[in-house]
Amino acid sequence: MSKVTSMRDAVAAFxxxxxxxxxxxxxxxxxFAAGHEIIRQRKRDLxxxxxxxxxxxxxxxxxxxxRKLVFSWLGNPGVGGLHAIRRRVEDADPAPLELEEYSHxxxxxxxxxxxxxLPFFPLRSYFETDLPKANPLIRPIRSPFGEETVxxxxxxxxxxxxxxAQRADADGNxxxxxxxxxxKEAAFAAERVIVVVExxxxxxxxxxxxxxxxxxxxxxxxxxxxxxxxHPSYVQGAYDRDNRFYRDWDAxxxxxxxxxxxxxxxxxxxxxxxxxVEKLGAERVAGLRPSGEAPSGSVDYGVYK
Amino acid sequence: MSEPRVSAVGSEGAAAFSRSEMMIVAAARELAGQxxxxxxxxxxxxxxxLARLTVAPELELVYESGAYGAKPARLxxxxxxxxxxxxxxxxxxxxxxxxxxxxxxxVDVGFLGAAQIDRFGNINSTVIGDYEHPKTRLPGSGGAxxxxxxxxxxxxxxxxxxxSFVERIDFRTSPGNLGGAEAAARIRRxxxxxxxxPSVVVTDLGIYHxxxxxxxxxxxxxxxxxxxxxxxxxxxxxxxxxPLATTPAPTPEELRLxxxxxxxxxxxxx
Numbered sequence: 001m002s003k004v005t006s007m008r009d010a011v012a013a014f015x016x017x018x019x020x021x022x023x024x025x026x027x028x029x030x031x032f033a034a035g036h037e038i039i040r041q042r043k044r045d046l047x048x049x050x051x052x053x054x055x056x057x058x059x060x061x062x063x064x065x066x067r068k069l070v071f072s073w074l075g076n077p078g079v080g081g082l083h084a085i086r087r088r089v090e091d092a093d094p095a096p097l098e099l100e101e102y103s104h105x106x107x108x109x110x111x112x113x114x115x116x117x118l119p120f121f122p123l124r125s126y127f128e129t130d131l132p133k134a135n136p137l138i139r140p141i142r143s144p145f146g147e148e149t150v151x152x153x154x155x156x157x158x159x160x161x162x163x164x165a166q167r168a169d170a171d172g173n174x175x176x177x178x179x180x181x182x183x184k185e186a187a188f189a190a191e192r193v194i195v196v197v198e199x200x201x202x203x204x205x206x207x208x209x210x211x212x213x214x215x216x217x218x219x220x221x222x223x224x225x226x227x228x229x230x231h232p233s234y235v236q237g238a239y240d241r242d243n244r245f246y247r248d249w250d251a252x253x254x255x256x257x258x259x260x261x262x263x264x265x266x267x268x269x270x271x272x273x274x275x276x277v278e279k280l281g282a283e284r285v286a287g288l289r290p291s292g293e294a295p296s297g298s299v300d301y302g303v304y305k
Numbered sequence: 306m307s308e309p310r311v312s313a314v315g316s317e318g319a320a321a322f323s324r325s326e327m328m329i330v331a332a333a334r335e336l337a338g339q340x341x342x343x344x345x346x347x348x349x350x351x352x353x354x355l356a357r358l359t360v361a362p363e364l365e366l367v368y369e370s371g372a373y374g375a376k377p378a379r380l381x382x383x384x385x386x387x388x389x390x391x392x393x394x395x396x397x398x399x400x401x402x403x404x405x406x407x408x409x410x411x412v413d414v415g416f417l418g419a420a421q422i423d424r425f426g427n428i429n430s431t432v433i434g435d436y437e438h439p440k441t442r443l444p445g446s447g448g449a450x451x452x453x454x455x456x457x458x459x460x461x462x463x464x465x466x467x468x469s470f471v472e473r474i475d476f477r478t479s480p481g482n483l484g485g486a487e488a489a490a491r492i493r494r495x496x497x498x499x500x501x502x503p504s505v506v507v508t509d510l511g512i513y514h515x516x517x518x519x520x521x522x523x524x525x526x527x528x529x530x531x532x533x534x535x536x537x538x539x540x541x542x543x544x545x546x547x548p549l550a551t552t553p554a555p556t557p558e559e560l561r562l563x564x565x566x567x568x569x570x571x572x573x574x575x
Contacts, residue, residue: 027370027384073446074443074444077384078383085442103449103450103451104446108399108403112400126450127454127480128496131446134431148496148497179387236387240387241383
């Protein structure tokens with residue numbers, strides 16, 4: 001049965017006020033299209049989880065969708081700070097924002113524990129730092145097999161995880177390449193999963209290269225086909241990060257008024273991703289294409305009858 | 306907006322260079338002989354890529370985003386740039402990267418930047434001011450906390466200023482030599498850290514290593530910089546090596562690589 005649906009219907013059906021939402025993707029494959037639809041549908045009181053909140057959560061926080069962030073690195077990668085989030089944190093403007101802070105490995109471990117139904121994830125981090133004081137959910141634990149102490153973090157089970165990928169079939173069998181971040185762990189940990197793809201493919205395409213499948217349709221609730229849905233982040237082999245926008249955002253987000261004006265124009269003012277891409281313009285889009293091709297070789301899985 | 310360039314003292318005919326360029330070159334040279342380097346965001350990114358093209362061709366670049374053996378064809382805009390994927394030896398999940406590569410003990414050097422550092426090389430990249438009510442909210446750990454604990458040694462690159470080189474950091478994000486070398490060595494042993502802690506801090510003014518007490522000691526001063534400038538931009542009285550070396554000025558080839566190949570837009574060097 002096809003799970004293919006529109007972004008509007010997927011967000012309406014699977015993202016609820018008060019949810020823990022994880023839109024994962026480490027620099028790569030960040031589903032801005034889904035974030036913008038969540039803003040348009042004026043979801044509220046979300047707990048937003050992501051290793052790197054990035055511009056997407058700065059926008060969602062500025063739009064008033066979130067009450068809390070769970071994260072490990074809060075910045076505009078390669079550019080600077082996230083100003084809408086900083087206003088909430090430093091000045092409680094217009095309202096405070098709750099923070100729950102880990103390190104990258106801690107966040108990856110949380111998703112891993114969530115995905116594998118474990119009560120905690122142990123790691124060799126946090127020793128002699130102030131992080132366990134800042135976040136009492138980071139706790140020391142003694143090894144049952146010796147004298148060693150390590151730190152433990154609790155499982156993270158998002159109500160909904162949203163993942164952007166190069167391709168999936170209609171059932172949600174999902175393949176991606178390039179940086180994989182922790183999308184697999186975040187998807188398996190979640191109650192519901194929305195997959196957003198550049199391209200919808202036949203099941204035979206998936207089955208021809210099963211090693212590339214990151215997770216199966218078994219855990220997927222909705223498949224949304226939204227080309228360029230990760231802009232201004234990137235999709236390996238399809239388009240580059242729009243670094244101009246990452247730099248522009250630094251200026252836009254410095255003032256609440258310019259931030260709201262941007263949201264009005266680029267999020268509330270468009271019906272969805274297709275209109276957003278049209279508004280970006282063919283030239284901007286073409287300029288983000290890779291400068292050349294670098295195809296992988298193919299492998300032979302063999303036929304065994 | 307570019308910073309004034311200085312000419313190397315006693316190196317007649319040498320090209321003028323900026324302090325940032327000197328810092329990047331000095332940091333890259335420190336990587337000679339190293340094999341596996343975990344690359345942090347920002348300045349480490351360009352220093353490590355310069356090292357790969359000069360003193361350390363065998364260097365395997367590991368990015369926390371999951372690339373191992375990256376061969377970036379342009380300077381990555383961030384540590385998750387697609388250019389670190391194309392042509393890499395391996396691209397793995399972040400779980401594998403942090404569990405098997407870093408925590409498994411395969412990383413020789415973790416290369417970090419920071420907002421604040423103290424004399425023992427403890428690093429803050431979380432907040433300026435109180436954690437609950439910060440004056441400035443900084444990015445936070447990212448992978449820096451576990452890199453400082455699990456990489457065999459840590460290199461730091463950052464510009465010197467009274468605000469960043471401080472007697473007391475506001476928040477300890479990544480541990481260095483804690484309160485001194487002896488206690489740090491004992492704690493590392495007891496807690497099973499793989500890392501030996503920080504080994505070098507490269508700034509825009511000089512190069513520091515760590516003395517037997519675990520404190521930063523100025524071992525080399527960059528051409529054009531003075532001890533007075535060093536003291537004006539550091540929050541404690543730093544130890545100074547006797548005799549104090551002068552960092553060799555950047556070579557024309559190092560400058561060419563930075564200006565033409567690695568950072569033609571001057572994103573890191575302005």
